[in-house]
Structures are given as C-alpha cells and as structure tokens.
Amino acid sequence: MMFRARKSLLPIAAAAAAVLALTLTGCGGAPQASDGPVTLRFSWWGSDTRHKMTEKLIEAFEAENPNIKVQGEYGDWSGYWDKLATQVASQDAPDIIQMDAAYLGEYAGRGALLELKDVDLSKFDQPVADSGKVEGKQYAVTSGVNAMVVMANPALVAASGVSLPDDKTWTWDQLDSTAAAITQASGGKVYGTGQVNSDAAANLWFRQHGKSLFTNDGKLGFEESDLAEWYEYQAKMRDSKAVPPASVITEDATASIDQQGLSTGKFAMNMYWSNQLGALSKASGQDLEIRRPPSVDGNAADAQQFYKSSMFWSASSRTKHPAEAQKFIDFVTNNAKAGEIGLADRGIPANSDIRAAVVSKLTPADAKTAKFIDEISGELGGAVPVPPAGGSAAVEALTRYSLEVHFNRLSPQEAAKKALEEAKSAIL
The missing domain is CATH 3.40.190.10 (Periplasmic binding protein-like II)
Structure with a gap:
C-alpha cells in the first residue's frame, strides 16, 4: 500500500x-x-x-x-x-x-x-x-496481481537530456543521481522523481538487504539500524534534490491521482503500483513507461521483486x-x-x-x-508475508517518520528509533 x-x-x-x-x-x-x-x-x-x-x-x-x-x-x-x-x-x-x-x-x-x-x-x-x-x-x-514499478514520463526525461539507466541493472544510488540530474537540468521546474518513501519501496529495500517489512509469524522483519539506513537514503535524495521538498511530497500524497506530480508534469518519474498505469497515462496525456525498481547490486534477478x-x-x-x-x-x-x-x-x-x-x-x-x-516473473523473491493485526498502523508510522526526515526535523537515526517504537506498539 x-x-x-x-x-x-x-x-x-x-x-x-x-x-x-x-x-x-x-x-x-x-x-x-x-x-x-x-x-x-x-x-x-x-x-x-x-x-x-x-x-x-x-x-x-x-x-x-x-x-x-x-x-x-x-x-x-x-x-x-x-x-x-x-x-x-x-x-x-x-x-x-x-x-x-x-x-x-x-x-x-x-x-x-x-x-x-x-x-x-x-x-x-x-x-x-x-x-x-x-x-x-x-x-x-x-x-x-500488481507490482511496484517506476513510471517515467519519456517527454520530460528527453527534455532534460538525461538518459535513464537500464532498469535491469540500475541501483538505488543511480536512481538518486539520475533524478537529481533531471531536477538540475530543469532548473527545479521538474523534479526527477516524486516520493520514494512508501512502505512498498521500503519493503523492496529491506528484502534486498536480507530483511523484510514483516515476518511470517507477524513480527517486524527489520531492526532499528536497517530502518535508519532506509531513512539515510531518504535524506540523501532530499539533499540531492532528486525528490521535491517535504511540503510538496506531503501535498502529493493526499492529492487525487490526476493532480499528482506525475500526472501534472511536475515529476519525471515516480513509484506506483503497475495497475495505475492507465489512469496516470490518461491524466498526464503521455504514454508513460514502466520500469523496474532499482536494486542494491544492479542485478534485477536479485531485486527481490514481488507481486502484490x-x-x-x-x-x-x-x-x-x-x-x-x-x-x-x-x-x-x-x-x-x-x-x-x-x-x-x-x-x-x-x-x-x-x-x-x-x-x-x-x-x-x-x-x-x-x-x-510476465517479464519479471523470473525475478520474484519469496512471498510477502500477510501483514499482522496492526500492520497498517505500523507502516503508517514508518512513512510518517520518513517525512520527519524529509522536513529535516529528525535525523535518520532519531526517526528510526521513534518509528520503530510506534510500529512495535501498533502490532497486536
């Protein structure tokens, strides 16, 4: 979600x-x-x-x-x-x-x-x-089934003069540097990507690091240090201006799909579920591209992709x-x-x-x-465990504290500590 x-x-x-x-x-x-x-x-x-x-x-x-x-x-x-x-x-x-x-x-x-x-x-x-x-x-x-993907507006990417890396080999660092280059090329009028702080994106990150959002026995599948690393990546994207300011991220999160940044030409890329392609393409007036999310080591076969x-x-x-x-x-x-x-x-x-x-x-x-x-069926990781009771409240806390990092009100380490405490107490 x-x-x-x-x-x-x-x-x-x-x-x-x-x-x-x-x-x-x-x-x-x-x-x-x-x-x-x-x-x-x-x-x-x-x-x-x-x-x-x-x-x-x-x-x-x-x-x-x-x-x-x-x-x-x-x-x-x-x-x-x-x-x-x-x-x-x-x-x-x-x-x-x-x-x-x-x-x-x-x-x-x-x-x-x-x-x-x-x-x-x-x-x-x-x-x-x-x-x-x-x-x-x-x-x-x-x-x-759906899958978490990066959707890209080819017209905005082309206008920036920045080439997108091969989605079978790109890394999280390349997502950051590519998006930052697009933002810079547009003079800040277009952001390279929208928010990358959803629980689905976090789950991919955790899975690629040998962890998971939840475990099969209904517990959190990561430690405070793992969450801090994820928040450090958020801070990196914030500082490079790969993503918009926190206020824009917050507004985009509550906007209708036709008013979100990818639809209105303000974001060149953003992470979505694959089933949203039709609505986003219609709203943007562009034939949007679907791309794989990045991986840690630049190998799609190790990206631990999953069908939702x-x-x-x-x-x-x-x-x-x-x-x-x-x-x-x-x-x-x-x-x-x-x-x-x-x-x-x-x-x-x-x-x-x-x-x-x-x-x-x-x-x-x-x-x-x-x-x-069909193309990614051979790249799937293991099944994603069913969220436990209280799981929705737990992931809401993770996302909320990521915004505290984007607003620069908490350090990644401080945010991870507080988010983990709330997430643990939310799970019944």
Missing part, C-alpha cells in the same frame, strides 16, 4: 473487535458437494463497473453450475469492513468474501476463514500462491457449503470465460494461462502492464 493511496484504517478496529469476540472453528474433513440446490452469498466492494462485471461472472458460473445460485452482496469500500465485521460477529458471514491483505491475517488468525484446499493454484507463480497463506494454510486466493495481490478470494469457515464456495473461487480464478469477463478489473490475472488468453482483449495500458508482469 502506498502512502498516497492509503485506505482508511478505521474499519480495522471494528473488524478486529468483532473477530476477537468469536472463537470460530473451521470445517473438518474434506468438504462434500450437496445433492440438491445450493445458494451461496458472495460479498464484494468496488465501482459500478465492477458491480456489473461481477454480476456477469455470477451468471457465467450459474450457467455452468445450474444447481448453485449465487446471491450478491455489493457495497463500497467505506462501509464494507464494518458490515463484514458485524456479519462475522453475528455468525452470518457471506459464504464467499472478497478479501484485502490488510484484513486477511486478522480474519484467518481468528478462525473466521475456510482453508481453501480444493482451489487449483498450479498456474500461479509460487510466491503468488503463497501470498494467500497464513501460518502455512491457504485462506485466500489472489484475484489479480490486488485483492483476494476467501470463504467463511462457517459456510454450510464449503465445496461449492471453493468451486466458485476456482471458477473465477481458473476459468477462461471468467477471465474474459473480468479482464484486469481485479488486477492482472494471477493464473498465467488466463493472463495469456486475455492479453489481446485488454486495454493498451493493461496489456503493457500484463507484459511487464
């Missing part, structure tokens, strides 16, 4: 409180399909476009499974998690749940989710399949129809018809066969993203 697009954290407390109030037990033994008609409840959030597309997915599934009816429960993001928390607390959870990484660990850890043993993940890259695991058990299946699950499919541990619920999840994951209906709405398909089958039907921006996703 990037700081600029951080989702509201308020529902987490409600979800946690409701789930903590329950002691739920999963279904034991292999699930058996029902002999008669079955009705499944399925909840999801999203835009009106997603709502209509999901109804088509349901219709396609019901056409192939006439004994199963799917009852949709659609809502927007703002109220989705409070409603789900209430449903779980009252033992009335939907059979199938569109899930987010920020909540997966909490719901799975309290027994609210079904272990998905019967969904075929053979066409997933292993780290992608493992991203839905909590304590070694598959409680979620990725609906689609745009969202997940999960099922309730209390469902009366575990076999049918998993059949639906398997359908939306692995069925070619489902792939043609969903395209890239929930991320680039995680199933490699479906991805290849639908690429010709994607928009130009989504097709470019899908091509990039």
Whole structure:
C-alpha cells in the first residue's frame, strides 16, 4: 500500500473487535458437494463497473453450475469492513468474501476463514500462491496481481537530456543521481522523481538487504539500524534534490491521482503500483513507461521483486457449503470465460494461462502492464508475508517518520528509533 493511496484504517478496529469476540472453528474433513440446490452469498466492494462485471461472472458460473445460485452482496469500500465485521460477529458471514491483505491475517488468525484446499493454484507463480497463506494454510486466493514499478514520463526525461539507466541493472544510488540530474537540468521546474518513501519501496529495500517489512509469524522483519539506513537514503535524495521538498511530497500524497506530480508534469518519474498505469497515462496525456525498481547490486534477478495481490478470494469457515464456495473461487480464478469477463478489473490475472488468453482483449495500458508482469516473473523473491493485526498502523508510522526526515526535523537515526517504537506498539 502506498502512502498516497492509503485506505482508511478505521474499519480495522471494528473488524478486529468483532473477530476477537468469536472463537470460530473451521470445517473438518474434506468438504462434500450437496445433492440438491445450493445458494451461496458472495460479498464484494468496488465501482459500478465492477458491480456489473461481477454480476456477469455470477451468471457465467450459474450457467455452468445450474444447481448453485449465487446471491450478491455489493457495497463500497467505506462501509464494507464494518458490515463484514458485524456479519462475522453475528455468525452470518457471506459464504464467499472478497478479501484485502490488510484484513486477511486478522480474519484467518481468528478462525473466521475456510482453508481453501480444493482451489487449483498450479498456474500461479509460487510466491503468488503463497501470498494467500497464513501460518502455512491457504485462506485466500489472489484475484489479480500488481507490482511496484517506476513510471517515467519519456517527454520530460528527453527534455532534460538525461538518459535513464537500464532498469535491469540500475541501483538505488543511480536512481538518486539520475533524478537529481533531471531536477538540475530543469532548473527545479521538474523534479526527477516524486516520493520514494512508501512502505512498498521500503519493503523492496529491506528484502534486498536480507530483511523484510514483516515476518511470517507477524513480527517486524527489520531492526532499528536497517530502518535508519532506509531513512539515510531518504535524506540523501532530499539533499540531492532528486525528490521535491517535504511540503510538496506531503501535498502529493493526499492529492487525487490526476493532480499528482506525475500526472501534472511536475515529476519525471515516480513509484506506483503497475495497475495505475492507465489512469496516470490518461491524466498526464503521455504514454508513460514502466520500469523496474532499482536494486542494491544492479542485478534485477536479485531485486527481490514481488507481486502484490490486488485483492483476494476467501470463504467463511462457517459456510454450510464449503465445496461449492471453493468451486466458485476456482471458477473465477481458473476459468477462461471468467477471465474474459473480468479482464484486469481485479488486477492482472494471477493464473498465467488466463493472463495469456486475455492479453489481446485488454486495454493498451493493461496489456503493457500484463507484459511487464510476465517479464519479471523470473525475478520474484519469496512471498510477502500477510501483514499482522496492526500492520497498517505500523507502516503508517514508518512513512510518517520518513517525512520527519524529509522536513529535516529528525535525523535518520532519531526517526528510526521513534518509528520503530510506534510500529512495535501498533502490532497486536
């Protein structure tokens, strides 16, 4: 999750409180399909476009499974998690749940989710399949994937006269020096890059240094000295003017995507999730380029890149129809018809066969993203652990203290000490 697009954290407390109030037990033994008609409840959030597309997915599934009816429960993001928390607390959870990484660990850890043993993940890259695991058990299946990338405006880069290094071999130091050169060449009218202080960028940095943002047992995966080094890099970019002043970074973090620096021609580059290419290209009026993030040693194969699950499919541990619920999840994951209906709405398909089958039907921006996703599949590091309860508050603290460094109000060492204290106390 990037700081600029951080989702509201308020529902987490409600979800946690409701789930903590329950002691739920999963279904034991292999699930058996029902002999008669079955009705499944399925909840999801999203835009009106997603709502209509999901109804088509349901219709396609019901056409192939006439004994199963799917009852949709659609809502927007703002109220989705409070409603789900209430449903779980009252033992009335939907059979199938569109899930987010920020909540997966909490719901799975309290027994609210079904272990998905019967969904075929053979066409997933292993780290992608493992991203839905909590304590070694598959409680979620990725609906689609994104990757952290550097997006570049080729017109602004060309106007600066600065050449971008090969993205397979560039380093963090080269990102800094290249961006600083672009800023200088423009006389400060264009910054080489926007902020590079998101938790996703930090996670890449940590992974490339043999650490991680979180561990599989729900702890922080780095030490104070590791965080201080990351903040020292922030200070380096601040001093070189590779990035804008802290006040501009702060404003950009809360601006709508069409008003952010890359969209308005104020930044030549910036780090984003790959699925944002279409919106950014449209807003900027430029055919933006996707580039790999930098690495420590200048070798993309060692960059510990990872696919981020745009969202997940999960099922309730209390469902009366575990076999049918998993059949639906398997359908939306692995069925070619489902792939043609969903395209890239929930991320680039995680199933490699479906991805290849639908690429010709994607928009130009989504097709470019899908091509990039395929290109880096051999460069992936291990799966990113599911964030623990309180993880969102922990990463918010890391980002907030990075801004203290950019404002030059705290040294990297002082910021690291304070941020680590807050992050540790945030994790339940």
